[in-house]
Amino acid sequence: MADDYQLPLNGNGNGAALNGNNNGHHTESPMKPLLELYVKASGIDARRIGADIFCQEFWMELYALYEIGVARVEVKTVNVNSEAFKRNFLGAQPPILIEEDKQATYTDNREIEGRIFHLAKQYGVPLFEKDQLVEKCIEGLYRNFKLFLRAKTEFDKDKKEPSLIEAAPPQIKTHYNRIVEQLNGIDQLLADRRTRYLVSDNMTEYDCELMPRLHHMRIVGQRLLGFDLPHKFTYLWNYVLTAYRTAAFIESCPADQDIILHYKEQLNLFYHQRESLQTPTKTHTIPSRVLDDITRLGIAASN
């Protein structure tokens, strides 16, 4: 008997099956569509989740559908370099969404989102609620971060540790300032709204987009860039804390080591094997000074 939700467990490649009805009982619902999401495996261990940003984004959206019982979801990690994968998916790259009942394979991000959008609409799930202000606030943040990442790692190429941002040339500072300005905008928006998520107290696609990106920025920033989300942005950090308390985020989040390796591969950086030797860990805590600020303001993300 198929369960409603299956995801790969780090280390054994398949595993935990959860029930979509949140009550511990299994109710067969033959009409509930089964959606299989193929996500990129980690370069360290093909049974672990890799850090492709779109894979996590769609995983979060699908989790939202599973969570309220409108879909069954199975997530599978795939080694994109294996011949079996290449032949099976005709050269397509993850994320790939398969809906066996409809014999449909969605390989284009527009198609995947279109299918999730359609399901959300059909079941009245407000996952795709439009919000122009949020859209404007978060648009381009990750793109800007990647520009910063490339420039800063290029500048730091022969250094043992990332240099201080204060000591970087103006061009890199410009990249940095643009990101901080945009993070400030998001902090402001959250301060004005006092909502748990960007649009309201419900998670929407915007959160599925922003949460993984903020987390990547944080993990990669620390290890490769000498960068952190500025601690003064209390509302932004509280939002990060919300991510760490959101099942859709936690379930779909790769280990720190897999995130670091992902960007190292992309940047073609010298590969120390450090990540592959470490026991996988997940940073899902925030700096204690920031946590104090959040507590003082009384805005802590509820569980």
Next chain:
Amino acid sequence: MADDYQLPLNGNGNGAALNGNNNGHHTESPMKPLLELYVKASGIDARRIGADIFCQEFWMELYALYEIGVARVEVKTVNVNSEAFKRNFLGAQPPILIEEDKQATYTDNREIEGRIFHLAKQYGVPLFEKDQLVEKCIEGLYRNFKLFLRAKTEFDKDKKEPSLIEAAPPQIKTHYNRIVEQLNGIDQLLADRRTRYLVSDNMTEYDCELMPRLHHMRIVGQRLLGFDLPHKFTYLWNYVLTAYRTAAFIESCPADQDIILHYKEQLNLFYHQRESLQTPTKTHTIPSRVLDDITRLGIAASN
């Protein structure tokens, strides 16, 4: 002085610069955005256009914007296996859209389409006119074709030539029938509407989606599958002829050999080197019997 449109010429990797005002005179317009589209190069020759379906789709959309003078467009072929490319684009795959003025790199199909959509809206170009009927008609056609492609080539694996579809096992016939049924639907729609393109006499995103896919189906069908678009679908063939007379399609269309190689690579088929030894050709004609039918019906696509 930059020209409005630049595309790679087969063989020399860069070249023809066209003017967006259609009058032979060059008008400087500093506000006109410059959009650079990076498309996958052919596996035969990195200076030739590869057959990635999304690359051609976006190229056609961008051409539509260029054609009426709202954007400058440059198309560049990239060898995705080169270290320079990997590092420069941080692991992203073409199509990639760059807008230097905004320091923006769009690597997600949703983002690329979003940017083109926004520009089309801004300048009142009806490229994204919605049409539910068209959407329903063309949805999933290419996905179904790929299922057929995979099953049929697997079945024909050890044969010298593609087998006849009549002789194929029921499962493959089911795939085939589904495609023919859908092509019939498109033929009917075009017969009912008597329009040049799917929605009206103006090209829309639906045409940018369908035209390359129909052409691929035709080229790959002939060489690898013993399949052709059924000749009785006169309106559908007339639509294919329209593609062959549409600048956006012609400009962005890879050579037959590059299309065949693209699918052979995806299917991991034995590589005869046949394609790479041939002079690149483009099939932009239709069977003469079908052309006679079109002429008899008096529905020929105008130039």
